Amino acid sequence: MSTFVVVGLQWGDEGKGKITDVLSAKSDYVVRYQGGNNAGHTVYVGADKFVLHLLPSGVLQCRGKCIIGNGVVVDPSAFLREIQSIEERGLKTDHVFISRRAHIIMPYHILYDTYREEAAGHLSIGTTKRGIGPCYEDKVARHGIRAIDLLNPQVLKEKLEENISIKNAIFEKLYNKPPMDFEEIYRQFLHYGDILKDRIVDTELELNHAIDQGQNVLFEGAQALMLDIDFGTYPYVTSSSPSTGGVCVGAGVPPTKLQNLIGVAKAYCTRVGNGPFVTELNNEIGDKIRETGFEFGATTGRPRRCGWLDLVALKHACMINGITHLVITKLDVLSGFDKIQVCTAYKTEDDRIIDYFTSSTTKLDLYEPIYEELDGWQEDITGINSFDQLPEKAQKYIQFIENYLGIEVYLVSVGPDRSQNIIRKELF
Numbered sequence: 001m002s003t004f005v006v007v008g009l010q011w012g013d014e015g016k017g018k019i020t021d022v023l024s025a026k027s028d029y030v031v032r033y034q035g036g037n038n039a040g041h042t043v044y045v046g047a048d049k050f051v052l053h054l055l056p057s058g059v060l061q062c063r064g065k066c067i068i069g070n071g072v073v074v075d076p077s078a079f080l081r082e083i084q085s086i087e088e089r090g091l092k093t094d095h096v097f098i099s100r101r102a103h104i105i106m107p108y109h110i111l112y113d114t115y116r117e118e119a120a121g122h123l124s125i126g127t128t129k130r131g132i133g134p135c136y137e138d139k140v141a142r143h144g145i146r147a148i149d150l151l152n153p154q155v156l157k158e159k160l161e162e163n164i165s166i167k168n169a170i171f172e173k174l175y176n177k178p179p180m181d182f183e184e185i186y187r188q189f190l191h192y193g194d195i196l197k198d199r200i201v202d203t204e205l206e207l208n209h210a211i212d213q214g215q216n217v218l219f220e221g222a223q224a225l226m227l228d229i230d231f232g233t234y235p236y237v238t239s240s241s242p243s244t245g246g247v248c249v250g251a252g253v254p255p256t257k258l259q260n261l262i263g264v265a266k267a268y269c270t271r272v273g274n275g276p277f278v279t280e281l282n283n284e285i286g287d288k289i290r291e292t293g294f295e296f297g298a299t300t301g302r303p304r305r306c307g308w309l310d311l312v313a314l315k316h317a318c319m320i321n322g323i324t325h326l327v328i329t330k331l332d333v334l335s336g337f338d339k340i341q342v343c344t345a346y347k348t349e350d351d352r353i354i355d356y357f358t359s360s361t362t363k364l365d366l367y368e369p370i371y372e373e374l375d376g377w378q379e380d381i382t383g384i385n386s387f388d389q390l391p392e393k394a395q396k397y398i399q400f401i402e403n404y405l406g407i408e409v410y411l412v413s414v415g416p417d418r419s420q421n422i423i424r425k426e427l428f
Helices: 016-024 076-087 107-123 132-140 147-151 153-173 182-196 204-212 246-251 284-292 311-321 392-405
Strands: 002-008 029-032 041-045 048-052 065-068 096-099 216-220 260-266 269-271 305-307 325-329 339-347 368-375 409-413 421-423
Touching: 002 016, 016 041, 016 216, 016 260, 016 325, 016 409, 029 204, 076 182, 107 132, 107 153, 147 153, 147 182, 153 182, 204 216, 260 311, 284 305, 311 339, 311 392, 325 392, 339 392, 368 392, 392 409
Parallel strands: 002 216, 002 260, 029 065, 029 216, 065 096, 260 325, 325 409
Antiparallel strands: 041 048, 269 305, 339 368, 409 421
16 A cells, blocks of 8 residues: 655645645545645646645646545535636546535634634634634534535535524624524525535545555645644644644544655745744844745735744654655745754743743743754755755755754755655655
8 A cells, every 4th residue: 555644844835735736646546634725725837826725736636536535624615616716727627526524614604703703803813714613613513514414405404404593693692793594505505515416425435445455545634733723833723633643534544554644844934823933033034035935825815924944843743743754845945045043942931941842832922942053055946856956055954954853855845836846755
């Protein structure tokens, strides 16, 4: 069997979509296993730019099937818009399927997300307001609506009546907002079920059989470990587990079948939304990184917060995920800096020096980064495809990361196109 898992190791936006796209060309299945259309994966094919939110990034190249797993929360309208946008550009999507167990984002989830964020004011989490969290809340509370329910009018009717009754009470009494109309939503989602009925299938059995038969199965995560509901900077996190462990519950595959665990990190750090960020640069250096790297959210368009590479957080992410292969993206963005700082430890609020990540978000917000300074390079590296051809100082930067983490960097990305990669070790 040959399985591959691609996960983000920072706060998302590391370039997982590009890596998934590259690996999907040799994959029989590409599986998205958590998150929703709050994610934004950008893939460049020559001059063409594809921004994917819900569809697996392998949709452009996968030779087999693309699966949206049971751990994903699916907004049918967003799914259909994405399908349409891909097909309008001359590509087929008849190989894309949704797990019958996947939970469905309803209009009241989106409204609840929006109202709650607005009411929180400066204490808001900074969600994308796409209903992801509220949908997962209903799933855990055991009254969510699943994809399979869209195919059963009576079940959908009963579940929807209960949910709208509860949500309307919250909207009216807590947020002073108007109630939602049951009939309109019921008709709309019966229609979605009719459109999607041939795409809604059992997936876990097929995936396990494919792995047992030795086919190449690629699992793609959204967001990243530092946004993990358990191991990220809680509560400024997403509502699912973007870790390698999330594959098991999000796709129905046991851990014994997971082999190549690929972690993706930028050569620096970015973050969208609120929450602690130890190495954040609120200065001209941060501005330069943002402008050079075009660091704006693929889903929201929000400018990303930028900072130097945080190896303490990265080591934590590699440990939790059990990473076997490391990818460093956007190395080209650091070209032109005379000096590059790398965080290797934290100074705590009581002046202790630690080299491990804390579970206390409150404390983390007070920590100061302890940096090691490395020499930068001036050369344009976007056309380089061999590690030996990189400037010596760029090579030393990668080697510094490897030595700190104890993990080999198997691929270095030096540009946005799928061809702008330095592959040091083939995985297939």
